[in-house]
Amino acid sequence: MQMSQSGQRSALNEFFQWESQAWVEAVADLSTDEKVYFMPLEKVKSYFTANDNCALSKILVELFKTDFPPIDPELLLRDHTAIFCILLRIGKGEFIEDFAQYEELSDRRLPFDPKRPPEEFTNITDDEAFLERFCEKQRMYCVPVFDGHMLHKNFGRQRLLPIISAEAHEKDGLVRKYVIEVYGPHNRLHASKGKDTAKTNTFVLKRYPKMAEIDYKQEVNGFRSVKQSESIIKFYGSFIQGDDYNILLEFADRGSLEQYFEKESPPSRGVDIIKFWEALFQLIKGLKAIHSVRPAHLNVNPENISVLSGGEVSSSDWQFKFSNFGLINGDSEFVQRDSHTYKAPEHDGSSSSTWAADIWSLGCIYSEAAMWIADGYKGIEEYRRQRMAESETTSFRGMDGFHDGSNVLQTVLDAHRDIEDRLRRSDYITKDVLDSMVEEMLWEEDRPNAKALARKADTILARARQKVSSISGDDSSRPPSSQSRPLPPPRLRPPTQPLPPIPRVLSPGLSSIAEQQQPPNVDKWRAQIQELQVPRSLFNNGPSSGSSSPTVPHQQLSSAESVSDFDRDLTGSVASWNFGDTNSTTSPSTPFSSPHVSAYYDYQGHNPNEGRPRAMPPQVSQEYRIPLPPRSTSRGHSYQIRQHSNSVDSAQAPSAPLLRFIQL
Numbered sequence: 001m002q003m004s005q006s007g008q009r010s011a012l013n014e015f016f017q018w019e020s021q022a023w024v025e026a027v028a029d030l031s032t033d034e035k036v037y038f039m040p041l042e043k044v045k046s047y048f049t050a051n052d053n054c055a056l057s058k059i060l061v062e063l064f065k066t067d068f069p070p071i072d073p074e075l076l077l078r079d080h081t082a083i084f085c086i087l088l089r090i091g092k093g094e095f096i097e098d099f100a101q102y103e104e105l106s107d108r109r110l111p112f113d114p115k116r117p118p119e120e121f122t123n124i125t126d127d128e129a130f131l132e133r134f135c136e137k138q139r140m141y142c143v144p145v146f147d148g149h150m151l152h153k154n155f156g157r158q159r160l161l162p163i164i165s166a167e168a169h170e171k172d173g174l175v176r177k178y179v180i181e182v183y184g185p186h187n188r189l190h191a192s193k194g195k196d197t198a199k200t201n202t203f204v205l206k207r208y209p210k211m212a213e214i215d216y217k218q219e220v221n222g223f224r225s226v227k228q229s230e231s232i233i234k235f236y237g238s239f240i241q242g243d244d245y246n247i248l249l250e251f252a253d254r255g256s257l258e259q260y261f262e263k264e265s266p267p268s269r270g271v272d273i274i275k276f277w278e279a280l281f282q283l284i285k286g287l288k289a290i291h292s293v294r295p296a297h298l299n300v301n302p303e304n305i306s307v308l309s310g311g312e313v314s315s316s317d318w319q320f321k322f323s324n325f326g327l328i329n330g331d332s333e334f335v336q337r338d339s340h341t342y343k344a345p346e347h348d349g350s351s352s353s354t355w356a357a358d359i360w361s362l363g364c365i366y367s368e369a370a371m372w373i374a375d376g377y378k379g380i381e382e383y384r385r386q387r388m389a390e391s392e393t394t395s396f397r398g399m400d401g402f403h404d405g406s407n408v409l410q411t412v413l414d415a416h417r418d419i420e421d422r423l424r425r426s427d428y429i430t431k432d433v434l435d436s437m438v439e440e441m442l443w444e445e446d447r448p449n450a451k452a453l454a455r456k457a458d459t460i461l462a463r464a465r466q467k468v469s470s471i472s473g474d475d476s477s478r479p480p481s482s483q484s485r486p487l488p489p490p491r492l493r494p495p496t497q498p499l500p501p502i503p504r505v506l507s508p509g510l511s512s513i514a515e516q517q518q519p520p521n522v523d524k525w526r527a528q529i530q531e532l533q534v535p536r537s538l539f540n541n542g543p544s545s546g547s548s549s550p551t552v553p554h555q556q557l558s559s560a561e562s563v564s565d566f567d568r569d570l571t572g573s574v575a576s577w578n579f580g581d582t583n584s585t586t587s588p589s590t591p592f593s594s595p596h597v598s599a600y601y602d603y604q605g606h607n608p609n610e611g612r613p614r615a616m617p618p619q620v621s622q623e624y625r626i627p628l629p630p631r632s633t634s635r636g637h638s639y640q641i642r643q644h645s646n647s648v649d650s651a652q653a654p655s656a657p658l659l660r661f662i663q664l
Helices: 010-022 041-064 073-079 081-089 093-099 119-124 128-138 210-225 257-263 270-291 355-391 410-422 430-441 450-470 510-516 522-531 565-575
Strands: 024-027 035-038 163-172 175-182 202-208 235-241 244-250 305-308 319-322 639-643 659-663
Touching: 010 041, 010 081, 041 073, 041 081, 041 093, 073 081, 081 093, 081 128, 093 119, 163 202, 202 210, 210 235, 210 244, 257 305, 257 355, 270 319, 270 355, 270 430, 270 450, 355 410, 355 430, 355 450, 410 430, 430 450
Parallel strands: 024 163
Antiparallel strands: 024 035, 163 175, 175 202, 202 244, 235 244, 305 319
């Protein structure tokens, strides 16, 4: 059944109107500012499949003027979407029925070569104008997708690429650099998904001319050999377009290390300074990876070290990576020559130089990084002027290198020695780097290799972290100065109220303490002791040296026949006393010594502001409360009491016990 003529082109006109607003602007040629437009197939398929393929079905009905068009919409969407759009653009939409019959005329075969078109194309029509118009429009619908498997892929001469912007950068010999942005849906390069998603589609494109094809292949192979290294810029693929050989690399959004020193301020916090050196030490791992696949880099300098933020705001969290593999060979014409500033004494530009030259160059960079930590970029500039001034007396006049042809310049050694006075107080690592690492990296010979330097870097970082963690207030910082001087002591505010008076300490005499704490029957005890008459002949020469017990067993006391009933009572009471002044809480109280304070208390070492010693409540020990046995005179033992010459008067009470019981 034929469709009516009314509004027969409305669906097709709507498609053209939508298409005019859906074009994506792209770069036609990287060397010019010419812009072209292309149509992403994903957009077209989304338009066609909306509302259950409603738009596509209407267009097919209008083209074939029947409600039952001779082509399946599902087949068209799967294999011939771009072919169909091209035919619609040149006004030959009804030819889709013929194209859909051949696999060689599907979207996967685009673009067609106008000079050698597919045989199936000529079978459909032999109109040369048809072929010319088709090939002219096809580049707008067959823009390739950049994926992670591109390796020397040839896109042809006229094919558009999904590059929506390009900015030319510096030129290394005949090698040109561009910072490009790839159209998002066509970017499948597995770029790093960091915090800065806006830079995910941004890459560096290095373009080699045909005459530098060998250098192009060597660099591609070099990047592939160290693909897993985190200290070298990432390699995403390579392709050929016409006579140009292209390499896609990771984009360094913060430029080079030289630009970093010039634009950024040095870190001031101790932890941030450690982070900076930790990131810079990653270059050692980069050299280790490079030296594993080739003899040397031979072009290590701040311009060849890229800085990547990774979406981090703090500059101490940024990354440093080598942006290339240096000189391809000793006499290459297609890359930038190395700078004398960081060249080792033995490096004469020939391919015979070894990895030791790279160690020297990296040591020079670390030396300048230390000057930047201390004094900023002005410190680096002054450091370079001093080296240039000393070089005037050598064969390297007008250059700011680090050696005189064989030995390290004295300016370098003096700068390393004097830098400590200009470092921040929170910096616990920079001087250690110069003394423990850079000094060895600048040896004239027998320099450590990258593996040894990596171990030394880990040791330096561990020492710095330990110092920071052991010192409180590691965030303290000061601006660099020419002379270190201690900070003045803090000024305390005067008290707003008068201080409380210091407690008055009483005389620590034993008698005064004993008088305040004497038992109520002390007078009776004193009278009984004074009435007791003990002959002096009963005293022996003293207690046995082997006995240290302060008490005498009651059974031996009861054997003395001269003891009266009164004496027995007194002896039993005295035997219960503890004469050993040990200031123990188990000592019973006696009228001769304080039950709370030892007689040997050190009053000179006592702090006056502590007040009186704390009095512990006496605890009567049961050790000495043994009842006296019955009086017996059968044993021939007698006991004598030895009395000290000191008076028993409480006013003259000695600091040691008055009485001791000695066994004869």
